[in-house]
Amino acid sequence: MTDISLPQSQPSRPWISAAAVIVASGLYSWALLMAEETWQVLSLLVLAVVATGVAIKTGFVRRVERDWAASETRLNRLAFAVLIALILVLSGSHFALLMISTVLLYFVASLGLNIQFGFTGLVNFAGAAFFGAGAYTAAVLGNVLVIPPLLILLAGGLVAMAISLPLLIPIVRTTGHYAAVVTIAFGVLFRTFLEVNEILGGPQGLMVNSMKLFGWDFYNAPSLGNLEISFYLNYALLAAGLAALVFALFRRLERSWIGLHMDAVRLDETAAACFGISVKRTKILAFLLGNVILGVSGALYGMMISFIAPASFTFSDSLLLVSIVLLGGLGSPWGGAIAAAIVVLLPEKLQLLQEYRFLLFSILVMLVLLFRPEGILPRHLRNFFPNRRTDA
Amino acid sequence: MTGHLLEFRNVVKRFGGVTALDDFSMTLDQSEILGLIGPNGSGKTTSFNVLTGIYGPTEGQVFFEGQEITGADPRAVYEAGIVRTFQRSRLCLSLSIYDNIMIGDTSRLVRGLWSNLISRRRLEEQLDMTRRQARDLVATFSGHLADRMDQPVGALPMIERRRIEICRALISGPRLLLLDEPSAGMTHDETHQLMDDILDVRARGEGLSIIIVEHEMGVIERITDRCIVLSYGRKIAEGTYAEVAADSEVQNAYLGAD
Known part of the structure; x- marks a missing residue:
């Protein structure tokens, strides 16, 4: 060579x-x-x-x-x-398409979490709550016929952002582990709220209407000659589009002054403040933006699986999202994609592991942190100039 | 209103029972280089921290260009044109040289979400412009680093990190530079070179003022116009280096009275 x-x-x-x-x-x-x-x-x-x-x-x-x-x-x-x-x-296989879509939506959610955790250093242990807030928004608004379903996705993000507003006070005032503890409490609170709330279906949960785009109901399987096509094809394609969009946004954020300021806040708050960076504003922005992304992905996820319950958005699910970020590498989007695939596919493909999946992930996270502490694909130095030769 | 660039008026800073700054008054004029000296724990760094808004003073007032900035937050102090380096280098080690220097340039860069994420023409212009400026600045201090702007700072030896930290402070074109022990960990020749470089940058701009905290008296003697000596938070002497060096109280503070 x-x-x-x-x-x-x-x-x-x-x-x-x-x-x-x-x-x-x-x-x-x-x-x-x-x-x-x-x-x-x-x-x-x-x-x-x-x-x-x-x-x-x-x-x-x-x-x-x-x-x-x-x-x-x-x-x-x-x-x-x-x-x-x-x-x-794979358009003929329900199962394969459901898996691909789930991986993609978890990947999108992990990008939201990565803006908070990977860029800004805010550990969010309530990821599943914001994801769930998006899904519940889709369930409630899906029954209102006048709202175009694409707007419902956006609404999912906005509701997730809205419920995170009260958390901003502790997030801004505390640092490190204290903020993390606050988010744990919030996640538990969210689930309890859903379980006792009759309007939102209580512990039984809610049906979610399917996505409709330009008059096309995603519940229908697309037909092409006499090929057998799963209706999940709709969701897989839309999830791929969403993933590409959020990925592009994530990259732009990383390669902007705001992204640089997020790094500065994570690495040294005092020095950042001494150079005019607003630590508060940066943290608030990262937290809200991340939660919007979590909410949007949750809304589409809810529409896809068509039935949601509080048990799908527990503390363990939040840990799953955090473990995707840790496994993939802090701030590393491609690492997150690989980690999302591992975390979603492994227990589904190895049914015998299903019951032990959290045990498996804990071992996996420990192994990665031990042997590759920066994650599967560690984040690179920021490349502000991806398409230019700038040796001049 | 005062005619000075910077004025400390009877500033007191207490931490619990410890008085780190005791009734400290001083002035600094445009383009002046002031040395702040004194034994360890005499309040030199505390005065920097009070000035840059990391701590609010317990009593007293601070003025900059005639405006009161007592207790202003660090951002406002930076926006007023005061920048600093830290006693222990505080760079972001996992970021590149260019990234670290750009952290110092916040005041000139677009901040809005829209112009950072969606309509990025201004941002692109700023990238091109700052890339050149940061490179030129680095070239002044360390020629060979100018071609390695994409290297992580963590891979550099301590002396280069100090230079990058000074570049970060200077990139925004400040009015007042606070240097907190810039020569720590450097050899005599390296310190000499660093000071020449700083004076070189200063000569190009419009009357940058400098306050330098330093234990290396050779540096103080060579570059300062005036010195202030602190001991236990109090000012015990003021004047040119030769004057304060001859002062008996200063000698006592350093060597101990008997």
Whole structure:
């Protein structure tokens, strides 16, 4: 291997290795989603662990990351195309599409949490509450025919933001673990409120009407000749669109002055304040923005699974969301995507683990923190200039 | 109104029973370089912290350019044109050199959510502009770092970190620079070089004033116009370096009376 980084010896298509990884991930996801026997799933997992280990040891990961940074836009588009292709290929399978959509929506939720936790250092242990607030908003507003369902998604985000307003006082006044404890209390409060509230269905929960877009009800399966297509295709495509949109927003935030100020507040509040950064404003912005994203993803999730109950939005679910962020790497969106896939797919694919899933995740988080403390794909230095050569 | 750039008027700062600053009054004029010296714990850093709004004073007033800034919050102090470095380097080690310097440039950068996330033309212009300015500033202090603006600060040795910290303080074009022991951990020659660089930057701009806290008396002697000596929070002497060095009370404070 020529690993000399002289300009003239660079391969003509430096992004090819990264592109290969994207396509391989697509194929792997397909194989994993199609695998039915436990031994198939297990061998795929072993394959993934071995391949990742080899890629890290041989420096392949670093090379891919470098190539990725050099031609980001192109590779992001390819990743999206591969995702859409995967969804279309699996369009006959209810289960596979439900899994893909769930992974995507958890990924979106983890991006919201990452703005709070990864960028600004605010630990939010009530993620599931804000996610749930979005889902309940969809349930309540879905019965009102005059509201266009796309607006319901937005409303889910706004309601999640609204219920987080009272939390701003402790968030701004306390630092570190104290703020985290406040969010734990809030999450418990939220669930108890849902359970005793008769209008919101109490412990039994509520039905959620399906998404409708331009007159098309997502409950209908799209028909194409005599191909059998699952109605989850609608949700998978919309979730992919939402994920792409929020991902782009997340990247823009990271590469803006506000993103820089969030880092500064996380790393040293006093120094940040001495250079004119409003610590309060930055924290408030991160907290609200993150909760809006959690609420929007929750609203779509509610519409998709069509039935919600307080038991779906517990403290354990909040921990699940936090563990996605930790596993993926603080502030690392691609890491979050991989971690969301692991956290959602593993217990579903390995039914024997279902009961032990929280045990499994705790072990997984501990292992990652032990051997790769910055997460599966650690966050990179901020690249303010992704598409420019700025050596001048 | 006072004619001075900065004035401390009878400032007292107590922490519980400890009086860190005791009836401290001083003035600083435009373009002046003032040395603040004294034994450890004599109130030098406390006076910086009171001035930059990290602590409010217990009593007394602080004026900057004729405006009272007593107890103003750190942001307002920064907006007024006062910047500082810290005794123990306080950079964001996981961020790049460029990122760290841009943290010091808040006053000039767009802050709105809209212009940061949606309509980013101004932001792009600012990126291009500040990229050049930050690079030029770094080149003054450390030529070889100017080509490594994307490196994380944590990978740099201490002396380079101090230089980056000074660049962060200077990027916004401040009126008053507070240097808290800039030479800590540096060799004699390195300190010498650093001071020359600071004076170089100062000479280019319009009358930057500097207050420097320093234990290295060679530095104080060479660059300051005037010195103030603190001991147990009180001002015990004021004048040129030669004057205060000859003062018997100052000698007692440093060497101990017998």
